[in-house]
Amino acid sequence: MATTIFTKIIAGEIPCFRVYEDDKVLAFLDISPLSRGHTLVIPKEPAETLDQLSEESAAALGRVLPRLGRAILRATGATAFNILQNNGAIAHQVVMHVHFHVIPKYADGAGLGLQWPARSLGADEGKALAIAIVGQIG
Numbered sequence: 001m002a003t004t005i006f007t008k009i010i011a012g013e014i015p016c017f018r019v020y021e022d023d024k025v026l027a028f029l030d031i032s033p034l035s036r037g038h039t040l041v042i043p044k045e046p047a048e049t050l051d052q053l054s055e056e057s058a059a060a061l062g063r064v065l066p067r068l069g070r071a072i073l074r075a076t077g078a079t080a081f082n083i084l085q086n087n088g089a090i091a092h093q094v095v096m097h098v099h100f101h102v103i104p105k106y107a108d109g110a111g112l113g114l115q116w117p118a119r120s121l122g123a124d125e126g127k128a129l130a131i132a133i134v135g136q137i138g
Contacts, residue, residue: 024060078104
């Protein structure tokens with residue numbers, strides 16, 4: 001994996017506003033926040049996308065995200081938040097190191113804006129796709 005701004009932050013080469021750290025995970029405030037309290041949560045393990053991450057690091061992220069969400073809500077007074085995680089450039093990933101955004105949402109609309117162009121899933125397509133995915137789970 002190439003060196004990224006996140007690997008430099010983990011190494012202490014670039015400063016950040018740390019809000020959480022353990023042996024597997026680092027969380028810090030986003031320097032270009034969508035709202036007050038916008039926090040980035042990253043594994044210390046180098047991996048570009050979630051599917052490349054070890055189960056151990058993924059579990060560590062899963063344990064930390066709820067705690068951070070609660071802490072951010074209490075600290076900011078926000079009443080809701082989004083968790084955003086992108087995998088790959090065409091999915092809007094900019095820094096090629098796994099990361100989760102915890103983005104507080106406020107009554108005034110501050111936070112993540114979202115468009116959801118949903119479509120319909122037909123029965124035949126749904127059945128075939130479910131079977132294909134189940135067949136690939138290892």
